[in-house]
Amino acid sequence: MTTPDPWPAPRADAPVDVTVGLPGSKSLTNRALVLAAIADRPSVVRRALRSRDTSLMAAALTALGSPVDTSGDDWLVSPGAFDRDATVDCGLAGTVMRFVPPVAGLSSGTISFDGDPHMRNRPVGEVLGALRGLGVAVSPGDRLPFSIAGAGHVPGGRVVIDASASSQFVSALLLAGARFDRGVDVLHEGKPVPSLPHIEMTVDLLRRHGVEVDDTDADRWVVAPGPVTARDHTIEPDLSNAGPFLALAAVSGGRVTVRDWPRATTQAGDALREILAAMGCTVAFADDGLTVTGSGTIAGVDLDLHDVGELTPVVAALCALADSPSHLRGIAHIRAHETDRLAALATELGGLGADVTEREDGLSFRPARLHGGVFHTYSDHRMAHAGVVVGAAVGGVLVENVDTTSKTFPGFAGVWSGLL
Structure with a gap:
């Protein structure tokens, strides 16, 4: 089935309680x-x-x-x-x-x-x-x-x-x-x-x-x-791809379990455990993986993401939805990723109403009420992840070229829609 473009990101109207299996890293x-x-x-x-x-x-x-x-x-x-x-x-x-x-x-x-x-x-x-x-x-x-x-x-x-x-x-x-x-x-x-x-x-x-x-x-x-x-x-599950799914727990105030999360790993995505805990979630290993439970609110953070820059788009989306200010630092190098991610995030989140300031090596956010609109991805799978996270919290978000997620997660849009 052909994915519409732009794609209407489904909204989480109630707390989720789901278990997700991820493709390999x-x-x-x-x-x-x-x-x-x-x-x-x-x-x-x-x-x-x-x-x-x-x-x-x-x-x-x-x-x-x-x-x-x-x-x-x-x-x-x-x-x-x-x-x-x-x-x-x-x-x-x-x-x-x-x-x-x-x-x-x-x-x-x-x-x-x-x-x-x-x-x-x-x-x-x-x-x-x-x-x-x-x-x-x-x-x-x-x-x-x-x-x-x-x-x-x-x-x-x-x-x-x-x-x-x-x-x-x-x-x-x-x-x-x-x-x-x-x-x-x-x-x-x-x-x-x-x-x-x-x-x-x-x-x-x-x-x-x-x-x-x-x-x-x-x-x-x-x-x-x-x-x-x-x-x-x-191959271990791709923990960076877990970002939008675990963020869904924070956005909806629900619970998400990612299967087969390794107890020890060299993957940068493992930092999501500490990041989401800092944003107010409860994070714990379960028998079948890692479970994140949202609190119903999202706390702002001050983070140096230099070593885990690939997590920035999803974290930035959560910061745009947070009820207190956030600062993301140490990530000038992500300007040279699939797109200039700092400029792209500032433009697209700002276009949905976020109070975001682009800095040389990061982004700063102040609480704001977001609204619907088109979220462009620049053929960048991580940008698409940011778009669907915002769309889970805000009605009327349309994600352009969501199929760019096939870079690391073929069939992502279908899996995401199935959860919501």
């Missing part, structure tokens, strides 16, 4: 796929997220020479010879644009990269400059489109980068680093690296694959050369 799926493609034998990625971003990653690795069989729920990855020319479509996937080039450096073919028009504005130059410094031939510049002329190996060694725009710059080099002749020694120099949990996730996965990683020094990560031992993975 995009961040974990794409990291697991990269490591499986350069491992020493075939392996399986179980409960892989099936979305546009992960499908693009599977297609990219297959094009390089490591076939990824995505026909079932569990994806079989068969490492192969990177010995051919290939074209990689990055779409709107930052993980594909940044994680695949270091792997392409191991190829003996020429690998061409391009993506959706907006991706030509997203930063990747630090990764490409680092690869040049490590002995990889990259042309022509520091944005899409570009190509890598592989020599069949990467000399590797030490490289200094500024990863203040994205933690993915670091993860990209670490993921393939064990396969470089001398490994890789990555030193960050610049403003603090955002989204550090994502680097911790990368390091954790590398160690599970038998790769030696030294991260004892601040802003430095050293990956020793050596084999990547194959390992099967079962």
